[in-house]
Amino acid sequence: TSLTAEFTGKEKDVMVQIYDASGRSVQANRMSNKNVLEIPVSQLAKGMYWIILSDGITLQNGQFITE
Secondary structure (H helix, E strand, C coil): CEEEEECCCCCCEEEEEEEECCCCEEEEEEEECCCEEEEECCCCCCEEEEEEEECCCCEEEEEEEEC
16 A cells, blocks of 8 residues: 655655554654655554655645545
8 A cells, every 4th residue: 555645855765654543653764756756655554644855945844544
């Protein structure tokens, strides 16, 4: 299972950070910026998560639920 996220930043690399409902970091990885990112989330337990995408200039955040 993966999460699809659009990212508007222009830099080459994007840092992807995912936090659980308690604010603990559960996933962090660097990806190539393709404007539409496929982020693997199959290992995450069911629940609500917050995601932060950053290329060092542009910062985007959001939330999602795994079921």
